[in-house]
Amino acid sequence: MPSDVQAALNVLAKHRKPRRKTLNLQLLDLSDAAFEGAHLQRVDMSGALLQRAHLSGARLRNATLRQTQLHYSVIRKARLTWADLTEARLRRAELVGADLRHAVLHEARLQRADLSNALLQFADLTGARLPGATLTGAQFFWTELSGADLSGTKGLTASQLRFAHIDEYTVLPNHLVWAGWWRRRVEDAG
Known part of the structure; x- marks a missing residue:
């Protein structure tokens, strides 16, 4: 990324007053951008390329990241509450300790992402794909996992x-399928 573009983004990201209007960064190529600790509430990065971006500790409350490509990005301990990550691509992203409470991740692709200790309470991961993801210590209280892989x-x-809410279309890892515990929950709910 050109240094002048990164400098402009640094100024925007350090603005600490709550934004009343949406900051529009749609469809931009922000690959390799450094947004550590940035204040990006209400930013719209729909369709943006953020591959290998550094967003650790960033504040992205109410951000729109629909169809954003965040492959290999570092998003540790970022605040993504109420964020919209519908159809976002997060292959091998590091989301360790990220706050994703109430976030929408419909059809998001999180293959081999690290979500260790992530807060996913009340998040909606309907149809999300997480094959090979690390979920050690992740919190799924009232998380929607219908049709998730x-x-x-x-x-x-x-x-x-x-x-968590799972249904008959949720694909569980083998060690949980064999346990059969989820069948009782689905049958009891029906």
Whole structure:
């Protein structure tokens, strides 16, 4: 990324007053951008390329990241509450400790992403694809996982999914399918 573009983004990102209007960064190529600790509430980065971007500690409350490509990005401990990540591409992204409460991740692609200790309470991951993702310590309280693909995930336990909503289309990792615990929950709900 050209240094003048990164400098302009740094100024925007350090603006600490709450934004009343949406900051429009749609469809931009922001690959390799550095947004650590940035204040990006209400930003719209729909369709943007943010591959290998650094967003650790960024504040992205109410951000729109629809169809954004965040492959290999570092998003550790970022605040993404109420963010819209519908159809976002997050292959191998590092979301360790990220706050994704109430976030919308419909049909998001999170193959081999690291969501260790992520807060996913009340998030909507309907149809999300997470094969091979690391979910150690992730919190799924009242998380919508209908139709989500959790096959091959690492660190996921039955107790993590105790209060999550799963359905017959949710693909669970083999160690949880064999346990059969989820069948009782689906049958009891029906």
